[in-house]
Amino acid sequence: MRVMSKSWPQLLSVAAISTTALSAALIPASYARDAESHYAIVQRTLDTHVLPHFAALEATAAKLPDAVEQVCRTGADGSREELLSDFRNTVLAYAGVAYLRFGPLIEGSRRERLSFWPDPRGIMNRQLRQLIAASDTAVLEAIPKQSAAVQGLPALEALITDTEVPLGPAEPAAYRCKLAIAIARNVVQLTAEINNDWTKSGGWKDKMLRPGSDNDAYKEPRDAASELVKAMLTGFQLIATTEIEPQVLKKRGFDGPYVRSNLPKLYFRAGINSLDAYYQAMALEAFLDDDKDWVKNWTGGAWRTLRESDGAGGVVSGVPKTFAAPVRKVFDMLIQMRRIVVGEISPAAALAVGFNELDGD
Amino acid sequence: MATDMAINVAIDRRSLLIGSLTMLAARPFSAPAFAAGEAIAFVSASKHADGRYSVLLLSVDGAILRDVPLSARGHDIAIHGPSGRAVAFARRPGTFAVAFTTMTNAPPVVFAAAADRHFYGHGVFSLDGRLLYVSENDIRGARGVIGIYDVASNYKKIGEHPSHGVGPHEIILLSDGKTLAVANGGLDTVPDFDRVDLNRDAMQPSLTFVDAASGALRAKHVLPDSLRQLSIRHIVADANGAVWFGAQWEGGPSETPQLIGCAGRDRAITLIDPPERNRVDLKGYVGSVAASRDGSVIAASAPKAGRIVFIDSASGAIKAASDFRDVCGIAGDHDAVFATTSGFGVLRHERPGAAPISQAELQDIAFDNHLRRWG
Numbered sequence: 001m002r003v004m005s006k007s008w009p010q011l012l013s014v015a016a017i018s019t020t021a022l023s024a025a026l027i028p029a030s031y032a033r034d035a036e037s038h039y040a041i042v043q044r045t046l047d048t049h050v051l052p053h054f055a056a057l058e059a060t061a062a063k064l065p066d067a068v069e070q071v072c073r074t075g076a077d078g079s080r081e082e083l084l085s086d087f088r089n090t091v092l093a094y095a096g097v098a099y100l101r102f103g104p105l106i107e108g109s110r111r112e113r114l115s116f117w118p119d120p121r122g123i124m125n126r127q128l129r130q131l132i133a134a135s136d137t138a139v140l141e142a143i144p145k146q147s148a149a150v151q152g153l154p155a156l157e158a159l160i161t162d163t164e165v166p167l168g169p170a171e172p173a174a175y176r177c178k179l180a181i182a183i184a185r186n187v188v189q190l191t192a193e194i195n196n197d198w199t200k201s202g203g204w205k206d207k208m209l210r211p212g213s214d215n216d217a218y219k220e221p222r223d224a225a226s227e228l229v230k231a232m233l234t235g236f237q238l239i240a241t242t243e244i245e246p247q248v249l250k251k252r253g254f255d256g257p258y259v260r261s262n263l264p265k266l267y268f269r270a271g272i273n274s275l276d277a278y279y280q281a282m283a284l285e286a287f288l289d290d291d292k293d294w295v296k297n298w299t300g301g302a303w304r305t306l307r308e309s310d311g312a313g314g315v316v317s318g319v320p321k322t323f324a325a326p327v328r329k330v331f332d333m334l335i336q337m338r339r340i341v342v343g344e345i346s347p348a349a350a351l352a353v354g355f356n357e358l359d360g361d
Numbered sequence: 362m363a364t365d366m367a368i369n370v371a372i373d374r375r376s377l378l379i380g381s382l383t384m385l386a387a388r389p390f391s392a393p394a395f396a397a398g399e400a401i402a403f404v405s406a407s408k409h410a411d412g413r414y415s416v417l418l419l420s421v422d423g424a425i426l427r428d429v430p431l432s433a434r435g436h437d438i439a440i441h442g443p444s445g446r447a448v449a450f451a452r453r454p455g456t457f458a459v460a461f462t463t464m465t466n467a468p469p470v471v472f473a474a475a476a477d478r479h480f481y482g483h484g485v486f487s488l489d490g491r492l493l494y495v496s497e498n499d500i501r502g503a504r505g506v507i508g509i510y511d512v513a514s515n516y517k518k519i520g521e522h523p524s525h526g527v528g529p530h531e532i533i534l535l536s537d538g539k540t541l542a543v544a545n546g547g548l549d550t551v552p553d554f555d556r557v558d559l560n561r562d563a564m565q566p567s568l569t570f571v572d573a574a575s576g577a578l579r580a581k582h583v584l585p586d587s588l589r590q591l592s593i594r595h596i597v598a599d600a601n602g603a604v605w606f607g608a609q610w611e612g613g614p615s616e617t618p619q620l621i622g623c624a625g626r627d628r629a630i631t632l633i634d635p636p637e638r639n640r641v642d643l644k645g646y647v648g649s650v651a652a653s654r655d656g657s658v659i660a661a662s663a664p665k666a667g668r669i670v671f672i673d674s675a676s677g678a679i680k681a682a683s684d685f686r687d688v689c690g691i692a693g694d695h696d697a698v699f700a701t702t703s704g705f706g707v708l709r710h711e712r713p714g715a716a717p718i719s720q721a722e723l724q725d726i727a728f729d730n731h732l733r734r735w736g
Contacts, residue, residue: 048582107613109562109590118554121503126580148562216642217614241555253551339412354687355704355727356407356664360648361436361482361556361594 034350038221041282041349042208045228049281050100051205053274054195057093061191064090064184068160068167072177075168083160084261090187091115091153091258095267096274099235102227103204103217104197112148114190116155117257118242119122135175143186152190154258156183161260194289222351228282229346229353233338235275243268243311247327268311276303284341287349295344302333332339387466397432400428401735405690405702406435407448408610410725416449416459417728418735421694423708423721425710429461429469435729437481437531441490442736446512448493450484452730454479454552458495460516472516477501479552481731483531486512487573488538494573496529496543503549505529507541507571522576526567530594534692535602537683540626541571542591542604546592548611563609566593570626580626586600590616595649599674600656603628606648607661618645621661621672633672635679641670648689649731658713660699664689669701671713681714690732702728 067083070076089338094115097105105111115122127150131139143151159180165172167180198204208227211218218224243264246254256264285296308319317322346352402421414434418427428448436452443463450664451457456479461469474480477500493516495508505524510516524532526545533542547566548558558564564591570580584591590612596604605623610616620643621644622632635641644665651660658680659672667686672679690702694710698718701709706726711717 102613107615108612112562118557118559120553121549121559163682216617238557242557245555246553249553254553354664354667356648356730357667357687357704358690359662360646360689360730 035221037287037349038351039209041284042221043230044283045278045281046205046208049274049278050097050228051198053093053096053100054104054191054198054317057090057097058188058191058195060086060090060093061187064126064156064187065181066154067185068177068180071160071167072173072181072224073169075166075170078346080166087153087157087160088261088263088266089159091261091263092266092270094153098271099238100231101135101234102231103207104194107194107197110190110194113144113151114187115153116149116151119154120148120253123147124154125158125281128155130246132176137178140178140182143182144189151183151186153187156180156187156260157260159183173293225349226351226353229284229341229351230358232275232278232282233341233353233358235271236334236338236341239268239271239275240331240338243271244327244331244334245310248331263314265310265312265314268309269316272306272309272311278329279303284345284349284351289348292344292348295340299337299340299345303334304338305329306337386572401423401426402694403692403702403708403732404438404440404447405732406438406452406729407429408434408727408729414449416461417726418463419708422719423723425723427463431459435459437536437731438733439484439486439493440733440735441486444490444492446486448484448516450480450482450495450661452480452482452486453556454498454550455482456552457481458484458516460512461628462733466468466701470515472510475518478506479550480657481528481530481546484508484533485534485541487534490618494532494541496524496532498528498550500551503527505543505545507543507576508533522571522573523578524653525569525571525581527565528592530592531596533596533598533602534573535570535598539573541573542596543569543571544593544596544606545569546594546609547589548568548592558611561590561618563569564592564611565589566591566608568593568596568604568624568630568666582624582630584630591618591620595647597650597652597659598656599623599652599659601674603674605652605659605672605674607651609647610645614645614686617642617645620645620663621650621659621670623659623674623677633677633679641668641679641682641711642666643668643670649691651691651693651699651732653693653699654695655697658693658699660691660693660701660713662688664704667712669699671699682711683711683717685709689730690728692732694734700734701734702732704728 007087065085067086070079073082159176165281167177207217208224211220257267288295305325308315309330310316310322311326313327401418403419405417407417407614416429417661419423434452439448446462448458448460456474459469459471460675478497481496484493486493491512493510497506497508499506505526507522507524509520524543524545528546528548530546545567547564549560568582592609592611593606594605594609595699600602603623603625608620619632622630624630643663646665647661648664649662657674659674661670663688667684669683671681687704688701692700694700698710698712704727706723708718709720
């Protein structure tokens with residue numbers, strides 16, 4: 001460890017020089033090249049990954065209200081299966097964007113309203129029971145004004161998987177059906193708003209691709225590219241700490257995301273697949289120097305482990321069981337991937353993220 | 362940039378200096394920690410390049426005088442100058458604290474949060490140094506508490522007060538020695554889900570004034586509903602006893618409220634409202650606040666924006682702002698000079714509105730959220 005120190009008096013005279021002239025003289029030649037690269041990273045990642053994933057979420061969610069209505073009208077097994085399938089597709093589409101926690105997804109608490117998880121205090125269950133007990137029809141017209149816990153997919157899951165009072169044409173389910181339809185419509189509304197806020201003229205895509213002094217979020221291409229790096233790091237952290245670590249530590253009562261629909265493993269897979277594709281779309285490894293081949297080798301091995309894992313100590317279909325990685329190893333791979341992106345990969349792309357900027361408190 | 366702001370030279374000052382900086386060896390942990398002429402000036406939690414965490418005791422020029430290992434990431438350090446005692450806290454939602462003294466060679470004392478409690482990373486000694494007050498979470502009850510620890514009994518917990526809010530973060534003792542000010546950030550967390558905020562949509566931050574002896578609520582200030590996602594997290598008292606805070610915006614990106622404000626026991630919260638020409642974008646997060654030694658200037662660091670804002674505590678006007686990448690730790694030094702640290706291992710001294718006075722860069726070190734002036 002070493003210390004470098006220097007007093008600044010000579011800088012005072014430097015500061016007297018015109019800021020413009022000083023900047024022009026001292027901005028490294030790599031600046032323009034970095035800016036161009038950063039713009040390309042942002043454009044490529046948005047076009048090939050981020051926007052298609054938000055569009056997919058809107059498209060899958062759009063099927064939910066009709067599917068719920070069909071079950072409530074007929075109670076038929078086929079309709080029920082179709083609803084569960086549509087629900088599963090929407091949840092998995094959400095898992096593919098859950099780490100993109102900036103811009104439209106976090107506006108107006110949309111993320112929490114869409115997917116109120118984790119919920120270790122059981123808030124959704126408690127509030128949903130209260131809504132059903134009250135059976136207030138005014139609530140049906142005001143879902144967006146209710147607690148986030150009962151606005152989105154977890155509450156819808158509770159209603160459509162309830163075996164004691166299953167959705168259907170029978171009277172006991174009448175209010176539940178109306179509530180489920182209202183929640184499904186709210187999910188449609190939320191996902192449409194998010195997608196629209198990304199893609200509309202002057203929306204978040206434009207904001208990221210048009211940095212500048214008049215842009216309230218991104219002054220330079222680097223700012224927008226850094227946002228994408230931070231989202232990637234958020235992805236590694238979220239999956240590690242909310243889906244895997246509770247299994248490593250054998251937390252009592254941990255039941256994973258969307259367990260009523262038996263989706264924890266698929267949710268994990270959808271998250272990893274999306275993060276994997278996002279990592280490839282950003283293509284930051286291309287900036288590594290030749291002597292950093294070890295980084296590529298290491299990340300290649302880590303991704304192989306993550307791609308083969310089912311997130312619960314087993315393997316995905318088609319992979320020999322002998323390749324199964326314990327959850328402890330999966331957790332370590334996620335945390336180490338995060339560290340290697342912070343320590344090696346993002347600095348190589350001139351996108352180093354500050355320790356406090358990334359995760360202050 | 363307005364003329365009364367600091368000069369912001371559009372270059373990376375570190376790169377300007379790098380060619381001529383003098384390299385000095387840091388003192389290893391095993392070396393005599395307090396040799397003559399090596400007074401401790403600052404303390405900060407840190408992360409090392411090899412992944413380990415520690416508390417660093419630094420000289421005024423940034424030389425490492427002592428390195429106290431931590432088992433995981435730390436946050437803030439409570440200091441009792443007269444007794445030479447200090448306690449480093451695990452950051453939210455950690456459960457360990459490490460107490461050490463500079464007066465003797467006694468080994469550090471490690472103590473832990475009680476069952477069903479976790480720490481939020483901050484605490485403060487009583488004036489006489491006999492008690493330590495710590496911000497904690499009642500995990501099951503989802504309510505903030507102030508843990509009370511007996512220093513003489515190796516930091517045995519002897520009681521607790523309610524913080525009168527959710528998610529207490531920084532806690533300070535006012536100059537009367539009787540009143541605790543508590544920044545209730547409003548965010549609910551449980552260790553099972555690490556740092557995931559569980560109630561961002563329903564949070565209710567507050568600034569409370571609590572009787573240190575009885576736990577009675579002396580005053581509670583809340584924000585209007587439109588600002589209920591403004592998490593009040595870090596606080597400091599000025600020369601007149603007003604409590605200044607820096608906040609973190611948990612709401613959407615389309616709204617960018619001011620993050621700095623103040624209140625008193627008998628004075629409601631006001632946010633600074635600088636004229637348009639003085640507005641500084643802090644990117645939704647103030648990581649630390651500090652007062653100058655005379656309490657006339659409040660400084661707030663904004664690591665996401667890479668900025669420090671200096672405020673005249675009497676008028677509430679922004680005096681100056683400066684750029685410093687990943688800055689977070691900040692402490693009043695002598696006169697109106699502040700010491701500041703970054704996650705890139707830089708310790709800088711600066712005066713509001715002037716070019717930095719000095720800068721030291723510690724390689725392979727990332728300074729964490731808070732910097733404290735020793736004593």
